Every structure is written in C-alpha cells, then in structure tokens.
Amino acid sequence: xxxxxxxxxxxxxxxxxxxxxxxxxxxxxxxxxxxxxxxxxxxxxxxxxxxxxxxxxxxxxxxxxxxxxxxxxxxxxxxxxxxxxxxxxxxxxxxxxxxxxxxxxxxxxxxxxxxxxxxxxxxxxxxxxxxxxxxxxxxxxxxxxxxxxxxxxxxxxxxxxxxxxxxxxxxxxxxxxxxxxxxxxxxxxxxxxxxxxxxxxxxxxxxxxxxxxxxxxxxxxxxxxxxxxxxxxxxxxxxxxxxxxxxxxxxxxxxxxxxxxxxxxxxxxxxxxxxxxxxxxxxxxxxxxxxxxxxxxxxxxxxxxxxxxxxxxxxxxxxxxxxxxxxxxxxxxxxxxxxxxxxxxxxxxxxxxxxxxxxxxxxxxxxxxxxxxxxxxxxxxx
Amino acid sequence: xxxxxxxxxxxxxxxxxxxxxxxxxxxxxxxxxxxxxxxxxxxxxxxxxxxxxxxxxxxxxxxxxxxxxxxxxxxxxxxxxxxxxxxxxxxxxxxxxxxxxxxxxxxxxxxxxxxxxxxxxxxxxxxxxxxxxxxxxxxxxxxxxxxxxxxxxxxxxxxxxxxxxxxxxxxxxxxxxxxxxxxxxxxxxxxxxxxxxxxxxxxxxxxxxxxxxxxxxxxxxxxxxxxxxxxxxxxxxxxxxxxxxxxxxxxxxxxxxxxxxxxxxxxxxxxxxxxxxxxxxxxxxxxxxxxxxxxxxxxxxxxxxxxxxxxxxxxxxxxxxxxxxxxxxxxxxxxxxxxxxxxxxxxxxxxxxxxxxxxxxxxxxxxxxxxxxxxxxxxxxxxxxxxxxxxxxxxxxxxxxxxxxxxxxxxxxxxxxxxxxxxxxxxxxxxxxxxxxxxxxxxxxxxxxxxxxxxxxxxxxxxxxxxxxxxxxxxxxxxxxxxxxxxxxxxxxxxxx
Numbered sequence: 001x002x003x004x005x006x007x008x009x010x011x012x013x014x015x016x017x018x019x020x021x022x023x024x025x026x027x028x029x030x031x032x033x034x035x036x037x038x039x040x041x042x043x044x045x046x047x048x049x050x051x052x053x054x055x056x057x058x059x060x061x062x063x064x065x066x067x068x069x070x071x072x073x074x075x076x077x078x079x080x081x082x083x084x085x086x087x088x089x090x091x092x093x094x095x096x097x098x099x100x101x102x103x104x105x106x107x108x109x110x111x112x113x114x115x116x117x118x119x120x121x122x123x124x125x126x127x128x129x130x131x132x133x134x135x136x137x138x139x140x141x142x143x144x145x146x147x148x149x150x151x152x153x154x155x156x157x158x159x160x161x162x163x164x165x166x167x168x169x170x171x172x173x174x175x176x177x178x179x180x181x182x183x184x185x186x187x188x189x190x191x192x193x194x195x196x197x198x199x200x201x202x203x204x205x206x207x208x209x210x211x212x213x214x215x216x217x218x219x220x221x222x223x224x225x226x227x228x229x230x231x232x233x234x235x236x237x238x239x240x241x242x243x244x245x246x247x248x249x250x251x252x253x254x255x256x257x258x259x260x261x262x263x264x265x266x267x268x269x270x271x272x273x274x275x276x277x278x279x280x281x282x283x284x285x286x287x288x289x290x291x292x293x294x295x296x297x298x299x300x301x302x303x304x305x306x307x308x309x310x311x312x313x314x315x316x317x318x319x320x321x322x323x324x325x326x327x328x329x330x331x332x333x334x335x336x337x338x339x340x341x342x343x344x345x346x347x348x349x350x351x352x353x354x355x356x357x358x359x360x361x362x363x364x365x366x367x368x369x370x371x372x373x374x375x376x377x378x379x380x381x382x
Numbered sequence: 383x384x385x386x387x388x389x390x391x392x393x394x395x396x397x398x399x400x401x402x403x404x405x406x407x408x409x410x411x412x413x414x415x416x417x418x419x420x421x422x423x424x425x426x427x428x429x430x431x432x433x434x435x436x437x438x439x440x441x442x443x444x445x446x447x448x449x450x451x452x453x454x455x456x457x458x459x460x461x462x463x464x465x466x467x468x469x470x471x472x473x474x475x476x477x478x479x480x481x482x483x484x485x486x487x488x489x490x491x492x493x494x495x496x497x498x499x500x501x502x503x504x505x506x507x508x509x510x511x512x513x514x515x516x517x518x519x520x521x522x523x524x525x526x527x528x529x530x531x532x533x534x535x536x537x538x539x540x541x542x543x544x545x546x547x548x549x550x551x552x553x554x555x556x557x558x559x560x561x562x563x564x565x566x567x568x569x570x571x572x573x574x575x576x577x578x579x580x581x582x583x584x585x586x587x588x589x590x591x592x593x594x595x596x597x598x599x600x601x602x603x604x605x606x607x608x609x610x611x612x613x614x615x616x617x618x619x620x621x622x623x624x625x626x627x628x629x630x631x632x633x634x635x636x637x638x639x640x641x642x643x644x645x646x647x648x649x650x651x652x653x654x655x656x657x658x659x660x661x662x663x664x665x666x667x668x669x670x671x672x673x674x675x676x677x678x679x680x681x682x683x684x685x686x687x688x689x690x691x692x693x694x695x696x697x698x699x700x701x702x703x704x705x706x707x708x709x710x711x712x713x714x715x716x717x718x719x720x721x722x723x724x725x726x727x728x729x730x731x732x733x734x735x736x737x738x739x740x741x742x743x744x745x746x747x748x749x750x751x752x753x754x755x756x757x758x759x760x761x762x763x764x765x766x767x768x769x770x771x772x773x774x775x776x777x778x779x780x781x782x783x784x785x786x787x788x789x790x791x792x793x794x795x796x797x798x799x800x801x802x803x804x805x806x807x808x809x810x811x812x813x814x815x816x817x818x819x820x821x822x823x824x825x826x827x828x829x830x831x832x833x834x835x836x837x838x839x840x841x842x843x844x845x846x847x848x849x850x851x852x853x854x855x856x857x858x859x860x861x862x863x864x865x866x867x868x869x870x871x872x873x874x875x876x877x878x879x
Contacts (some may be wrong), residue, residue: 213750215741222738225727231686232716232724233738233793234706292729 037286037298039341044305051312058315065194071307072196073098073258075300077274078281079207080251082299083244085282086211088224088291089144089151091248095274096162097136098256102266103166103175105129105256110177122179129260130253136162137249138242145241159275166268174267178260186261196258203254208296216243225292280331281306284338306331384411386445387545387576388433388462393442395428402428403439404600410545413574415567417591417608419581421620421812425600426580430547433578434466435459463544467534467551475523479533480505482522486541508540509533511573512566526672528559535566539575546570547578556672557838557876564590588613596620620813631824631848633863634664639697641832642801644683647692652678653856656692660801665823665833667847667864669840669876675856676836677719680803683834684716685709696801715799717790719806719836721783725790728779732771733760735778735789739797763792767822784808784815791819795826802826803834808842820846840872852876 051058077094084091105125112121136158143154185195193201211217219240223230231237260266285302287294310327317326386409395403403425410416420426431437432444435456444454446462466472473482484501505518514532516525522533531551538546555563567577567590579590594611596604596619604611604619642660647653653675660666670676681687683694685703693700696712703709709716718724727735737744737759744755760774767788771781778789787807794802807823808816823846827833837843843850850867852860852875860875 209750213752215745215751218734218741218751218756219738222727222730222734225729226723228724229727230738231706232718234710234797235738236705236707292727 037295040284040286040298040301040305040338043338043341044301047305047308047312051308055312055315058312061192063311065189065192067304067307067311068197069194069262070311071303072194072200073255073262073271074274074277074281075200075303076203076251076255076258078278078285078299078303079203079296080248080255081278082282082285082287082294082296083207083211083220083251084151084155084248085279085287085289086224086291086294087220087241087244088227089241089244090155090279091140091245091252092152092155092275093136093140093159093162094248094252094255094278095271096159096166097133097249097252098259099266099268099270100136100162100166100256101129101132101253102256102260102270103169103268104132105260106175106178106266107169109179109182113179114177115180117179117181119179119181122181125179126182126257129256130250133249133251133253133256134246135249137246137252140249141242141245144245145238151245163268170266170268172268174265174270176265178264178266182257183261183264186264196261199254199258199261203251204296204300207251210247211296216240220244221292223291224288280335284335306334309334384414386410387412387414387447388464389445390429390432391443391445393429393432393439393444395425395432395437395439401600403432405442406597406600406602407442408595408602408605410576410578411593412544413571413576414592415571415577415579415590416593416595417579417581418595418597419616419620420597421814424597424620424812426597427549428600429597430466430549430578430580433459433464433547460541463542464547465538465541465543465545466547466549467531467538468549473522473530473534473537476521478519479516479522479525480518482533483508483518483537483540486537504540505536508536511539512536512569514566528555528562528672531555531559531563532566539570543575545576545578547580549580551579551581558671585613588616617813629824629845631665631846631864633865634661634848638662638664640695641697642683643695643698645693645695647679647682647689647694649678649682649687649690652682652687653853656856656858658851658858658861660832660834662830662832663827664848665827665835665846667843667850668834668836668853669838669843669850669872670853670859671876673855674853676853677805679853680716680805680834680836683709683714683801683803710797710799713798713800715794715797715802717794717802717804717807719809721786721790721809725793726778726786729777731756731760731775732764732769732778732781732789733757733774736760736763736774736792736796739793759796763796767792767795768818782812782815784811784819787811787815787819791822799831801832801834803836805836806838807835808837808839816842840869840876844869844872 057063077098080091080094105128108128109117109121109125112118112124140151140155140158143149143158144151147154149157188195190198209217211220219230219235222233223235223237223240227237230240256266259270263270281303282294282299283289284306285294285299287299309330313326313330389407389409391407393403393406393408394401406425406429408429418426418429428437432439432454435454435458438453444451446458451458474485477485478501480498480501482505484504487504488496488501502518509516509518512532512535514536516529516533522530525533535546551563567579570577571592588608588611591608594604594606594608594616595602596616598620638661640659641662641664644659645657647656656675656679658666668676668679678687682689683703685705685708688704694703695701696714701708701712703712703714706716722728727738733756737756740759741751741756744759745751746755757774763769764771764774769781769785769788769792771785778786781789791804791807804823808819811819820842823833823835827848835843835846844864844867847864849864850862850872851858852872862871
C-alpha cells in the first residue's frame with residue numbers, strides 16, 4: 001500500500017531559497033513537528049505545573065540551582081549515550097571513562113602541587129582529562145569500526161577494563177588532590193548559573209551542532225537507520241564509527257571534569273548506576289533503541305523531567321528515609337507511562353485490536369509498517 | 383470441474399479516505415492457477431491482505447466453501463487452507479528446514495515435547511510433494527533464495543494448503559529458478575491445490591495462468607481465462623495505455639572515448655579473466671543467471687569485492703579500486719540490487735536519502751549542514767527526476783517502488799558519476815515508471831555518462847542497451863551489439879550450458 005503518495009497531486013512545497021535565517025527558522029519548526037516530542041513536552045509541563053503548585057519548596061531559586069547542578073554530570077553522559085544510540089550502538093563505558101579520566105587528572109594535578117596548584121596546572125589537568133577521554137573513545141571506535149565488535153560487547157569490555165585500571169591506580173578508594181582553582185568552579189555561578197551546569201549547556205550545544213549540523217552527524221543518523229545502505233552510499237562506516245565513539249569518549253571525560261568540580265575527588269566506582277540512568281534518559285527523550293532517530297532537545301527535556309520527579313519525591317518524603325527507593329520506583333513507572341502513551345498515540349487509545357484485524361496482537365514489538373506515510377518527517381535531526 | 387474455492391464479493395477497502403479497492407469481486411476455483419497482475423499501487427497487496435484476513439474491508443463479503451463470512455479473520459484464513467508466501471519467504475533463518483516446515487503442524491497439535499524425528503517426517507512428506515531434495519537439518523538461513531522459496535512452499539503444503547498465494551515470489555529468482563517454480567505450480571494444480579500468483583513479470587503471468595485478473599487503481603479491469611491473452615493486451619489492461627518496449631539502440635560510434643576499460647580481471651570464486659570496454663554515452667546491458675558473476679563483477683567495480691588480478695582503466699588512466707571511496711573518487715556510482723536493504727534509509731526523509739552523497743558539498747560558509755540545504759538538494763532532484771511526493775521531508779518508505787528507485791538514482795546522480803552501474807534498476811517497479819526510468823537512463827547516456835545495466839529482465843535490457851553482455855560461470859559468454867540480437871537469441875544463449 002504505497003499508493004497514497006501517488007494518488008495525491010504533487011503539492012510541491014517550495015523550500016526557502018535563502019540560506020541563513022530561513023534555514024534556521026525551518027530548523028526551529030522541525031523541533032515541534034514530531035508527535036513523540038509533543039507528548040514529552042506535555043508531560044514535562046504537567047509535572048512542572050503540579051510540583052510548582054503543590055510544593056512551595058520546589059519553586060525556590062535555591063532548588064533550581066541544586067537541580068541544575070545535579071543534572072550536569074548525568075546529563076553529559078546521557079548525551080554521549082544518545083550519540084552512540086543514534087548510531088545504532090551503545091556506549092556502556094561512559095561512566096568508566098569519566099572516572100578514569102578523573103583519576104588521571106587528579107594524579108597530574110597532584111604531581112603539579114595538588115590542592116594548591118596553580119590555575120595553569122588545573123587547566124593542564126583538564127586538558128589531560130579530555131585527551132584521556134578522547135583516546136579511550138578512540139579505542140572504542142576502533143574496536144567497533146575496524147574490528148567490527150558489536151558496540152555492546154566492545155564497550156562492556158572497555159568499561160570493565162578501565163574500571164580495573166582505575167582500581168589498580170587508586171587501590172579502589174576515592175582519591176582527592178584536585179587543584180582548588182578547578183574545584184572552586186563547582187561553587188561559582190555565572191549569571192546565576194552554576195559552572196557545572198554551564199559545562200552541561202556547552203555539551204548540549206556541541207552535541208546539537210554535531211548531530212544536526214555536521215556532515216558526520218547526518219551520516220550518523222543514516223548509518224543508524226541502515227548501516228548497509230550507508231556502505232552502499234559510499235560512506236566509510238569504519239571511520240564514521242571511530243568519529244562517533246571518539247566524540248562519546250570526549251563527552252564522557254567532560255562529565256569527568258564536572259564530577260571533579262562537584263565532588264572534589266575521583267573514584268573508580270563513582271556513579272556506577274549512571275550507565276543505565278543515561279540509557280533511561282536517552283530512551284525517554286525519544287532516542288530509538290534501534291538507532292537512526294532521536295534528538296538533543298528530547299534528551300534535555302527528559303533529563304529535566306526526571307530530575308524534577310526525583311526532587312519532588314525527595315521533598316514529599318523528607319524524613320521518611322526511603323526516598324531513594326521511591327525515586328527509582330517513580331522513574332521506572334514514568335518510563336512505562338511514556339512508552340505506553342507513545343504506543344497508544346501511534347495505535348489509538350483503548351485496548352481494541354489493530355484496525356481491520358481481530359486477532360493480531362503481535363504488533364507491539366514489531367516496527368511500524370512501512371506503508372502509509374505519516375505526515376511528519378522522521379529524518380530530522382537535532 | 384470448476385468448483386469455486388473462494389469468492390470475494392464486492393470488496394471495498396479505504397485507507398484514510400483513499401480508495402484502495404473499489405467493488406472488486408474475484409473467484410478462485412479449486413485447482414486453478416490464477417494470476418493477479420497490476421502496477422504498484424493498483425490494489426494487489428490490499429486484495430491479498432483482505433484474503434488473508436489482515437484487513438477487514440469496509441464493504442463486501444468473503445465466501446469459502448459456500449460459507450459466507452461477514453468478518454474474515456487470519457484464523458479463518460488459516461482454517462480455510464490459505465497460505466501466503468511473501469517476498470521475504472517468512473522462514474525463520476536459525477531454525478532447520480525441518481523445523482520451519484513442521485512448525486505449524488507441531489504447534490497446532492499442541493504436544494508438549496518437540497520431536498526431531500516427527501519434524502523430519504513431516505518435512506520429508508511435504509518436500510516429496512514438490513519433489514525437492516534438500517538437507518532437512520540445514521538451517522534455513524543457509525539456503526539459497528530459490529531453495530528457501532521451495533521450503534516455504536513445502537511449509538505451506540505441510541499446513542494442508544488448498545490455496546497458495548505467492549506475492550512477487552519470483553522477484554529474487556533467476557530465470558532458471560523461475561522455470562523450476564512454475565513446474566512445481568503446475569504439479570500442485572494436478573494435486574488440486576490452487577495458486578494465486580502475484581507478479582510484475584509479464585512473461586510469467588502469460589505462461590502459467592489458467593485465469594488472469596488485472597487490477598488498475600483499485601478496480602478490476604480484466605478477469606478472464608488466460609488463454610488468448612497476450613503480452614500487449616496485458617500491458618494495455620495494466621497501464622490503460624500502450625507502452626512500447628521495442629526500442630533498438632544504435633551502436634555507439636567507435637570514436638567515442640573509452641570511459642571504462644576492464645582487462646583480464648579476476649577474483650577467486652567470483653569471476654575470472656573478464657575483459658570489456660565501455661564507451662562514453664554507451665549503455666551496456668549485462669545479464670546471466672544468478673552466480674554467473676555479473677553481481678560480483680559490479681561489486682568489484684564499486685570496490686566492495688576488490689579484484690585480485692587484472693587492471694581497470696578509466697578514461698585511459700589506470701586506477702586501483704580497493705573500496706567504494708576509490709570507486710567514487712574515479713566517478714563510479716552503483717545503484718544496488720536490493721533497494722530496501724542496500725539502497726534506502728527507509729525511515730528517513732526523501733531529502734536526506736538524496737543528500738547523503740553530497741553532504742560535504744552542501745555545507746555552508748562555516749562548515750555546517752542545515753536542514754534547509756538538505757531539503758533544497760532533495761527538492762532539486764525530486765523535480766529533476768519527477769519523483770511524486772507532496773513533501774521531500776516525508777519518509778522515503780511511503781513512496782511507491784518506482785519513486786523509491788528514483789530516490790536511489792538521485793542519490794547517485796547528485797554525485798555526478800561518469801560511470802553509473804545499476805543492478806536491477808526496475809525490480810518491483812510498475813510498467814509505467816519502468817519505461818520512464820529507462821527513458822531517463824537513455825537521457826543520461828546521451829549526456830555522456832557511461833552506463834552498465836545488470837538485469838534479469840530481457841525485454842528491458844533489449845529496450846535500453848546499445849550492447850549486451852552475457853555472463854556464464856564467471857566469464858563473458860558473449861557480447862553483442864543490440865541490433866544484432868533478438869529476444870529469442872538471447873534467451874537461447876542464456877540457458878545454453
């Protein structure tokens with residue numbers, strides 16, 4: 001049934017003929033032409049409104065500051081996860097790379113004077129951390145691109161490996177000694193935005209530019225949707241994977257810098273639950289688990305929504321001691337809700353079977369049929 | 383004798399206001415081989431899905447063995463003995479042949495334990511009905527396409543099929559394999575099994591059927607015994623107009639520059655000692671059975687299966703093609719055989735599908751790619767190749783086969799290739815789009831592009847080529863000017879051993 005397009009008169013939409021502003025406008029429009037995005041934004045608004053009204057503590061500047069700080073490291077890792085998932089892969093080593101680059105960064109700064117070392121030493125330490133992340137990402141990229149190891153296995157192996165290296169280097173304990181010039185930044189706000197949050201915003205912009213506006217980013221989406229067609233289109237798939245995972249590694253080490261700023265220390269076991277949380281954030285943000293689609297805006301909205309839920313539950317349950325359990329509970333339920341709503345949006349509400357059939361219940365896991373085209377584009381980026 | 387098995391009466395089916403089937407009535411008799419022909423989008427697939435119970439028509443009834451169904455479910459279809467074989471053959475690649483065939487019966491019998499022995503027995507019984515010998519313990523995924531096709535038929539028979547529906551079942555098969563399949567259908571007819579055969583390939587439609595049904599734009603335009611219906615009449619019925627496919631291209635002048643010269647190239651297990659020249663502006667048709675080396679030769683020229691011996695020269699310059707980037711650098715483009723898995727990014731927009739080739743060239747002053755630039759590239763090619771779509775931002779999956787194929791073409795043309803290799807450029811494309819695509823190929827050639835068309839479709843090759851090259855067991859069996867060859871010559875050459 002692919003006739004729908006043929007039978008319509010070709011109402012050709014003339015694209016704007018100017019570059020620059022017109023293109024920018026169409027990019028902004030593209031942000032809102034997607035139904036899964038609308039669903040997420042709706043849920044975001046509802047959650048925000050309820051918390052605003054119900055909890056006086058929630059609508060304070062101090063709380064916003066604290067939330068903004070808390071999303072920064074997980075947020076950057078979720079962005080790295082997003083990039084790898086759009087390329088139909090996954091990067092399980094995000095946390096391990098962040099931790100190992102933190103450990104190496106602290107050792108470099110310690111050797112240059114420790115806590116009291118100069119701003120230059122701090123800057124050098126940060127550069128070493130980013131270089132470490134880039135190198136570790138490059139290794140992932142070569143395992144995936146050149147040796148063709150499936151990403152889930154390659155990054156599972158490197159995750160374990162870097163965890164082991166970190167443990168050996170620190171005897172498994174948390175180490176400190178980062179330059180004060182760096183860690184002080186964790187408490188400073190510029191234009192009332194905490195510096196770690198600014199780093200996160202920088203990462204958002206970087207990833208958005210990469211995915212939506214570089215040729216490598218466009219190829220990443222297409223590769224994620226069909227790696228074979230990408231090969232037959234003359235894309236160098238191996239180089240593409242190297243670029244993608246190297247970028248993920250760089251982002252992970254940026255998360256490592258933020259962790260240093262916030263916790264003043266590095267540890268091989270810090271944030272071990274963040275890997276799965278990063279996947280949760282990405283999936284909630286509309287990143288396809290099979291690759292080829294997903295955008296930065298969705299991931300940011302999903303991240304903020306989850307943080308609001310978590311903060312809200314903490315406030316509600318102050319003194320009950322069990323808020324962590326409730327946080328996981330709420331997040332899990334929230335994921336199910338979003339996935340269910342998304343499914344219902346595509347297939348109609350209620351429990352009636354698919355249109356025109358009376359026994360087909362097996363379509364849940366199946367991809368949507370390729371026939372009649374939805375009016376929205378699935379191919380947008382960003 | 384002519385006892386009806388199933389009758390679809392006055393079926394009407396709409397999708398979001400678009401009428402896919404309008405008052406279509408079809409009867410299939412017991413033991414009858416029926417052909418359902420029609421262009422893409424004529425309603426063939428919809429009709430089949432109504433017959434399988436997947437779609438419930440807005441209007442009309444289905445009558446099986448005298449029982450009238452108001453709502454016909456997939457379970458009803460299976461109980462009635464309707465079995466469907468689609469292009470992808472619906473086999474489970476990791477299970478053995480025996481398991482694939484016996485699957486239905488073992489599930490239906492509800493036994494708790496699985497018996498390998500029983501699966502084998504069921505499989506052997508079904509395979510013997512079509513006289514096909516294959517290792518029943520081999521995983522289905524390791525078989526050739528043709529073998530898988532036969533296993534799928536055996537699986538249908540094991541489920542006591544009374545009607546086997548084959549949807550474009552011959553698309554992936556070579557000519558010889560098609561002939562084998564047709565013989566089996568003949569045989570099944572004598573066993574009282576009906577077949578509904580859905581095909582684009584007109585030769586098959588003409589040769590096999592007792593009865594021919596033609597759909598056009600959702601209505602039935604022909605329904606009559608196949609005897610006495612010739613090819614031209616069929617085309618007429620399908621398209622509503624005469625499409626001439628009898629173009630004879632003149633040989634290219636010997637003075638034209640040689641765009642591609644392949645000399646003594648080999649690759650173990652693929653092809654050996656192949657030499658030919660391709661002139662600027664020439665269309666070289668290449669055919670041969672599956673495994674004759676024609677596909678691997680194309681992949682070699684595109685750098686996916688690099689040659690191990692011999693030389694390739696482009697416009698006199700000797701080149702080394704180790705990967706697709708080398709090929710593209712030297713101006714070679716390749717339109718792959720399987721549009722859906724190799725050619726397209728189905729969920730992505732028409733514009734992105736076209737723009738991937740030139741994505742680096744459409745970056746703006748600061749090196750960034752904008753959505754507007756992608757849309758403009760897409761729109762440009764949609765206009766040039768007359769791709770029918772309201773919006774280039776729509777996913778390419780929503781286009782008809784012919785328009786999808788033009789998207790793949792556009793992707794390659796945007797890179798301005800000097801040499802374009804097309805593998806099966808009109809597979810699964812309706813007659814009208816097909817003749818348009820062939821016209822476009824002739825235009826490109828006239829503009830100086832050198833073109834290689836690989837195809838199983840002999841009339842198509844004859845229509846478009848200046849010269850035709852026949853491959854057999856990895857070598858060139860013959861190269862002839864178009865004007866020196868006829869359809870029957872070529873068919874004889876093809877099956878000669």
